[in-house]
Amino acid sequence: xxxxxxxxxxxxxxxxxxxxxxxxxxxxxxxxxxxxxxxxxxxxxxxxxxxxxxxxxxxxxxxxxxxxxxxxxxxxxxxxxxxxxxxxxxxxxxxxxxxxxx
Amino acid sequence: xxxxxxxxxxxxxxxxxxxxxxxxxxxxxxxxxxxxxxxxxxxxxxxxxxxxxxxxxxxxxxxxxxxxxxxxxxxxxxxxxxxxxxxxxxxxxxxxxxxxxxxxxxxxxxxxxxxxxxxxxxxxxxxxxxxxxxxxxxxxxxxxxxxxxxxxxxxxxxxxxxxxxxxxxxxxxxxxxxxxxxxxxxxxxxxxxxxxxxxxxxxxxxxxxxxxxxxxxxxxxxxxxxxxxxxxxxxxxxxxxxxxxxxxxxxxxxxxxxxxxxxxxxxxxxxxxxxxxxxxxxxxxxxxxxxxxxxxxxxxxxxxxxxxxxxxxxxxxxxxxxxxxxxxxxxxxxxxxxxxxxxxxxxxxxxxxxxxxxxxxxxxxxxxxxxxxxxxxxxxxxxxxxxxxxxxxxxxxxxxxxxxxxxxxxxxxxxxxxxxxxxxxxxxxxxxxxxxxxxxxxxxxxxxxxxxxxxxxxxxxxxxxxxxxxxxxxxxxxxxxxxxxxxxxxxxxxxxxxxxxxxxxxxxxxxxxxxxxxxxxxxxxxxxxxxxxxxxxxxxxxxxxxxxxxxxxxxxxxxxxxxxxxxxxxxxxxxxxxxxxxxxxxxxxxxxxxxxxxxxxxxxxxxxxxxxxxxxxxxxxxxxxxxxxxxxxxx
Amino acid sequence: xxxxxxxxxxxxxxxxxxxxxxxxxxxxxxxxxxxxxxxxxxxxxxxxxxxxxxxxxxxxxxxxxxxxxxxxxxxxxxxxxxxxxxxxxxxxxxxxxxxxxxxxxxxxxxxxxxxxxxxxxxxxxxxxxxxxxxxxxxxxxxxxxxxxxxxxxxxxxxxxxxxxxxxxxxxxxxxxxxxxxxxxxxxx
Numbered sequence: 001x002x003x004x005x006x007x008x009x010x011x012x013x014x015x016x017x018x019x020x021x022x023x024x025x026x027x028x029x030x031x032x033x034x035x036x037x038x039x040x041x042x043x044x045x046x047x048x049x050x051x052x053x054x055x056x057x058x059x060x061x062x063x064x065x066x067x068x069x070x071x072x073x074x075x076x077x078x079x080x081x082x083x084x085x086x087x088x089x090x091x092x093x094x095x096x097x098x099x100x101x102x
Numbered sequence: 103x104x105x106x107x108x109x110x111x112x113x114x115x116x117x118x119x120x121x122x123x124x125x126x127x128x129x130x131x132x133x134x135x136x137x138x139x140x141x142x143x144x145x146x147x148x149x150x151x152x153x154x155x156x157x158x159x160x161x162x163x164x165x166x167x168x169x170x171x172x173x174x175x176x177x178x179x180x181x182x183x184x185x186x187x188x189x190x191x192x193x194x195x196x197x198x199x200x201x202x203x204x205x206x207x208x209x210x211x212x213x214x215x216x217x218x219x220x221x222x223x224x225x226x227x228x229x230x231x232x233x234x235x236x237x238x239x240x241x242x243x244x245x246x247x248x249x250x251x252x253x254x255x256x257x258x259x260x261x262x263x264x265x266x267x268x269x270x271x272x273x274x275x276x277x278x279x280x281x282x283x284x285x286x287x288x289x290x291x292x293x294x295x296x297x298x299x300x301x302x303x304x305x306x307x308x309x310x311x312x313x314x315x316x317x318x319x320x321x322x323x324x325x326x327x328x329x330x331x332x333x334x335x336x337x338x339x340x341x342x343x344x345x346x347x348x349x350x351x352x353x354x355x356x357x358x359x360x361x362x363x364x365x366x367x368x369x370x371x372x373x374x375x376x377x378x379x380x381x382x383x384x385x386x387x388x389x390x391x392x393x394x395x396x397x398x399x400x401x402x403x404x405x406x407x408x409x410x411x412x413x414x415x416x417x418x419x420x421x422x423x424x425x426x427x428x429x430x431x432x433x434x435x436x437x438x439x440x441x442x443x444x445x446x447x448x449x450x451x452x453x454x455x456x457x458x459x460x461x462x463x464x465x466x467x468x469x470x471x472x473x474x475x476x477x478x479x480x481x482x483x484x485x486x487x488x489x490x491x492x493x494x495x496x497x498x499x500x501x502x503x504x505x506x507x508x509x510x511x512x513x514x515x516x517x518x519x520x521x522x523x524x525x526x527x528x529x530x531x532x533x534x535x536x537x538x539x540x541x542x543x544x545x546x547x548x549x550x551x552x553x554x555x556x557x558x559x560x561x562x563x564x565x566x567x568x569x570x571x572x573x574x575x576x577x578x579x580x581x582x583x584x585x586x587x588x589x590x591x592x593x594x595x596x597x598x599x600x601x602x603x604x605x606x607x608x609x610x611x612x613x614x615x616x617x618x619x620x621x622x623x624x625x626x627x628x629x630x631x632x633x634x635x636x637x638x639x640x641x642x643x644x645x646x647x648x649x650x651x652x653x654x655x656x657x658x659x660x661x662x663x664x665x666x667x668x669x670x671x672x673x674x675x676x677x678x679x680x681x682x683x684x685x686x687x688x689x690x691x692x693x694x695x696x697x698x699x700x701x702x703x704x705x706x707x708x709x710x711x712x713x714x715x716x717x718x719x720x721x722x723x724x725x726x727x728x729x730x731x732x733x734x735x736x737x
Numbered sequence: 738x739x740x741x742x743x744x745x746x747x748x749x750x751x752x753x754x755x756x757x758x759x760x761x762x763x764x765x766x767x768x769x770x771x772x773x774x775x776x777x778x779x780x781x782x783x784x785x786x787x788x789x790x791x792x793x794x795x796x797x798x799x800x801x802x803x804x805x806x807x808x809x810x811x812x813x814x815x816x817x818x819x820x821x822x823x824x825x826x827x828x829x830x831x832x833x834x835x836x837x838x839x840x841x842x843x844x845x846x847x848x849x850x851x852x853x854x855x856x857x858x859x860x861x862x863x864x865x866x867x868x869x870x871x872x873x874x875x876x877x878x879x880x881x882x883x884x885x886x887x888x889x890x891x892x893x894x895x896x897x898x899x900x901x902x903x904x905x906x907x908x909x910x911x912x913x914x915x916x917x918x919x920x921x922x923x924x925x
Contacts (some may be wrong), residue, residue, distance in 0.1 A: 009781075010780075011845075015752060016751065017836075018833040018837035021706055021836060022759050022830060022831040024706070025701075025703045031806070032759075032764065032767055035758055036759055053787060058872045060874060061787050061818055062869075062880075063871065065869075068794065071118045071802065076891045076893075076895040079895070079899075080807065080894060080899045082916060083812055086813060094697060094699045095697060099694040315911065705830060716843075
């Protein structure tokens with residue numbers, strides 16, 4: 001247990017991913033949903049970085065890098081949409097957003 | 103020559119289709135004239151073919167086209183005109199033409215006039231297919247066709263429940279017999295490898311006795327249904343529900359003779375199994391006597407004639423069973439003429455009496471209906487077998503056959519039946535035409551039928567008189583090219599003359615007795631009517647009630663049970679399948695409620711399923727399970 | 738030894754922070770916990786020797802993304818507690834648990850890890866940032882440029898979505914127009 005191997009990092013990443021899943025499935029407030037998505041992305045980043053480090057390959061870090069970039073732009077656009085919706089309906093509760101029903 | 107064959111065969115079909123065009127319209131007399139004309143054309147074509155065959159021509163064998171050619175099975179639409187089939191063709195077309203022309207007058211006031219001719223011509227077409235076919239399957243097709251047309255014609259007045267019931271009874275009884283016939287045909291094919299008459303009969307001598315016996319029995323059971331032999335006879339009397347021309351054509355001359363035709367056609371087979379032949383002859387004699395007894399006391403004019411037909415069919419089967427095939431065919435031909443004439447005359451009487459059927463309510467009709475009287479009397483004389491009319495040459499010949507073949511019991515039965523036949527025929531004639539007038543009190547004023555109807559019946563009357571004398575010798579020369587030529591002579595001249603004269607005297611005595619009893623003021627005798635023998639005969643030996651009680655009711659209950667099972671199992675299954683889909687849809691449509699949270703949950707479930715599948719696949723593919731566990735540090 | 742202590746400390750901290758994020762009812766607490774979790778994630782990157790990535794994580798994620806969220810929260814009335822319908826928490830937790838278990842099983846299978854070969858092996862003797870630079874601008878140049886374009890697009894989209902009076906362009910309007918609109922607004 002003293003020796004930190006790749007497995008440790010991977011298990012950690014999995015646990016974080018699971019937490020993110022819980023958040024995604026549970027949250028009814030759209031903003032909170034975004035938070036949970038961020039957790040998912042971060043968990044994956046940890047996994048990438050760990051594998052890249054343990055195999056001496058930089059591909060993983062590059063991937064993590066691009067994930068961060070994309071996450072940032074996603075936040076920007078997502079929040080913009082959220083603002084527009086809030087201005088229109090005054091609520092950001094998922095249970096009320098059922099116009100795609102059927 | 104093939105041209106005449108096709109004309110004879112297909113002209114009735116064209117007539118039927120033409121009349122069917124008018125099926126839904128009002129009565130149009132052209133729908134009766136054209137089929138009759140076409141049938142006359144068919145008659146002329148058959149006549150040409152008959153002259154050709156009589157002149158010693160070769161049988162004409164055509165193949166219209168192939169029907170089935172699969173593996174070893176080859177069945178064509180083939181037709182043959184040989185001596186036997188040309189005789190049948192002449193009988194069928196002659197009687198059919200007469201009946202068609204007669205029906206134009208008889209069905210004059212009927213709403214279903216057009217439909218009638220469509221069915222009638224279709225029937226003639228099926229019958230021609232039956233007699234002209236050159237293989238067993240074509241025969242079977244014609245067989246079924248005449249069954250269907252008979253159903254349609256018996257139940258012609260479909261709004262009458264008795265008519266539809268009689269039609270169904272006829273068809274179902276025929277169906278039961280057809281099952282046996284089909285089995286017979288299967289056995290023929292299985293054992294001989296072909297359904298063509300030539301090939302099958304050529305291969306038959308090589309088969310063993312049990313097989314041949316089975317084939318013979320099964321085919322005969324089929325013939326029993328069509329020709330209404332005991333115990334499948336009850337439908338024939340009930341078939342009188344149909345219009346009288348139908349009875350004349352179908353139940354006297356053509357359809358019921360199909361069974362006899364089958365036995366005659368299969369004569370190479372029946373020659374090999376004389377035991378079955380003896381059984382056929384015995385059954386025929388039994389039926390002859392059986393039917394004659396029932397006709398003695400009946401009070402329905404058409405039923406009496408129907409039982410007479412049944413009785414004569416028994417005669418034909420006696421002849422066929424004893425190996426005298428040409429005699430059977432000859433009696434078939436002669437009987438067709440005078441029985442059809444009797445039925446048509448009865449039709450005239452029925453129309454005049456406003457559809458009254460009880461001869462006890464008629465009487466003294468010989469003055470208003472002279473020609474009908476003359477023709478029916480002629481027909482009855484022919485039926486009784488008085489020299490020199492047709493019946494003598496055919497019926498008495500059968501008696502001779504029985505005697506010569508040393509079947510004395512059969513001979514005695516047939517002799518007694520001949521006496522009974524004469525008695526009940528003339529009982530009918532006396533009750534209707536002679537004696538006192540019992541109909542005027544019911545307000546019925548009879549008049550003769552239309553003239554053209556009488557002219558139509560005239561050829562039959564002429565044939566009934568001359569068919570025996572004139573036709574016998576040329577017929578014999580012709581038909582024995584195909585059928586076994588056995589001349590039946592009683593060797594001892596004295597015995598021969600005693601037989602002939604004795605039979606004639608016996609028959610004439612019966613006729614005189616009938617006249618004495620009925621050609622006067624007659625009342626219904628209550629004491630005789632309540633006698634047990636009378637009741638037995640009047641109720642047809644209670645056989646219909648027996649069938650009703652023990653077969654129909656049980657089958658009905660079985661059907662009801664099956665219907666319940668069908669409802670609960672089959673319907674439930676189909677409904678169940680539909681319900682599965684419906685309920686699945688109902689339960690899963692919540693997946694589409696537009697809620698993002700739900701969708702995310704489903705996404706996670708899907709991802710999970712895919713992950714598990716991938717892992718399972720990977721583990722299954724390699725010996726990964728041990729490796730997995732070792733990786734986890736367990737092993 | 739230190740590595741192990743560091744790893745476990747940060748691991749526990751991260752897990753706790755993220756759990757708070759997903760479970761709490763107060764939006765502000767969730768935001769704060771998320772930001773803290775991001776910082777601790779960057780600690781992992783430093784532990785793994787991915788210095789550049791760790792720095793990027795702090796600057797971009799914690800700095801930019803989290804502040805974006807904070808701004809976004811100002812729009813919504815998030816001081817109020819969000820009432821959430823609890824719909825079958827067992828399903829949620831069990832699903833996640835199963836997913837985690839499956840993934841762990843997959844990752845710990847040694848057959849998987851033994852088949853991995855390095856595509857772009859690290860060059861020895863060079864620092865991490867230099868290595869990142871070298872790889873990024875040679876082998877990952879196209880993704881880099883595309884990411885740049887994408888960021889531009891996202892920026893524009895964000896402005897348009899959240900901006901006011903976006904149908905009018907101040908640079909294209911004449912001076913009088915702008916003045917007139919200002920006066921109207923002052924009178925109203």
